[in-house]
Amino acid sequence: MRRLRWPLLLPALPVIVAVAAALLAPWVAPASPTSGNLAARLRPPAWISGGSGTRLLGTDLLGRDLLSRLIWGARISLLIALAATVLGAVVGSLIGLVSGYYRGRIDRVVTKLIDVQLAFPFVLLAIAVIAVAGASIPVLVIVLAIGSWVGHARIIRGLVLSLRERDYVQAARALGADTPRILFRHLLPEILSVILILATFDVGRIIILESTLSFLGLGVQPPTPSWGSDLRDAAAYVRQAWWTSVFPGLAIMVVVLGVNLVGDALRDALDPRTQSRARA
């Protein structure tokens, strides 16, 4: 952890702000995210003439406060991203762990499955599932997790394949440790930092994928505030009200940028092997 210093704090800032907004939404949001005043629709941000001091970032087509929607949207977007990331990481790592440790037939099946899924563009898979299952938040979380388990499984499998030959694993086996004990007491701690790094990058990727699906109308449904679905409405009247398109997108970009840079810093700090390569 010795390299975890100020460069981590700067990119972590938008992430901290977004998490705080998500947690404290009911207290910090200046107005309701779902009920608007139609008389005050499409008001520009406060610093532009016609804007109002109580509607800092302006209002949307239905007269709802944009800032409040962003704050509540953080809650939905981050919650979905977190749930999908954890689900994908747990399932993917478990599969990778078992497949790399047992090798043989299980491994061949898993490897083929990974090959096939990598040959299948994620958005298409999402379209196929959501076309039948319908668009809802639980479906979205499962679909996003389906999109992310492969990355974990592939990398963890590779790691475990080489780790299982290490002396300490052989020694544990010779001493009579059973398989679950070897997997979870000996191998898992070794790969935990890699899982953490992979999961951090996944959060960024999944925030973008979630907003993309919601933008297409296949994810979070209105009136629930989410950065992606807000942009879906906003895109239609970008000529009349640029602010409704600019701010949700900026929110996504800055948070994802922050998460990715935190991921970079974590990788450098936790995984000395990649240091020379990553910072070369």
Place this chain on the structure above:
Amino acid sequence: MLQYGVRKLAHTLLVALGVVTLVFAALRLSGDPAATMLPGDASIDELVALRKTLGLDRPIPVQYASFLAGAVTGDFGISFRHQQPALGLVLDRLPATLELAFAALVLAVVVAVPLGIIAALNRGRLADVLAMAFAVVGQATPYFWMGIMLILVVSVELGWLPTSGRGTWAHLILPAITLGTHFAASLARLTRTAMLEVLGQNYVTTARAKGLPERTVILAHALKNASVPVITLIGLQFGTLLGGAVVTETIFAWPGVGRLAVQSIFVRDYPVVQAGVFVLALSFVGINLLVDLLYGVLDPRIRTEDTA
């Protein structure tokens, strides 16, 4: 090389079978298509009738077999909305999607590869920092927002380019930038890493030592060997491009397969969704075969590896 080609083709066919199976699983196991297709107030009788028409009342293995047969013969059923074979509708739009994806690919390569090389050659200097800043920001920007911002600035404010549709070169520029930026970002980072790795190799030092001009060293010796991971990424990312095309087409009203598939979801035109996903997924499998074959040409060592 022939043997290598045959082996890759066999592998591709296997993956294609897997992809078809995955399409089937995604479409059949995630819910009842008949219930999805009918309006909410449909009666049970209507549901049963539709399930029978679609063959959904048969056992899953039988459905799978007939789905496979349909996939091989190109029969995905008739579009409810257009009253035409679904596959024909999709294939009509495929050139538009491929045109967009290739334009984005070319744009990304033309921008990102030189950018990555310049960054590697100026490691730690301003050019490097700027190039990598572009890459990091590009990777964090969602396609669709990029598209909306381009429309806002270039089309609405400046009035330079059309906001939607397909036809002239001018129509292609904004969608291609939208789709290509994300890809260019990851490509620039990888090119930089690959170049740095190769530039440290002995043969590059040898080439320099024997007095070759720097330009020859970089272009002829370093770049060729740095190109293998770069081409891998291009192949892998082409699928992401096809997925991104779905989004880009929606923003710019580009008449491609992705937009057709997404619109078909909302009107419950199930055969078209199925055919669209299938055709795009198989295009990606085909592209990956091309990339694999290209490897064999670029790096002869690969032809003899993984003889499994």
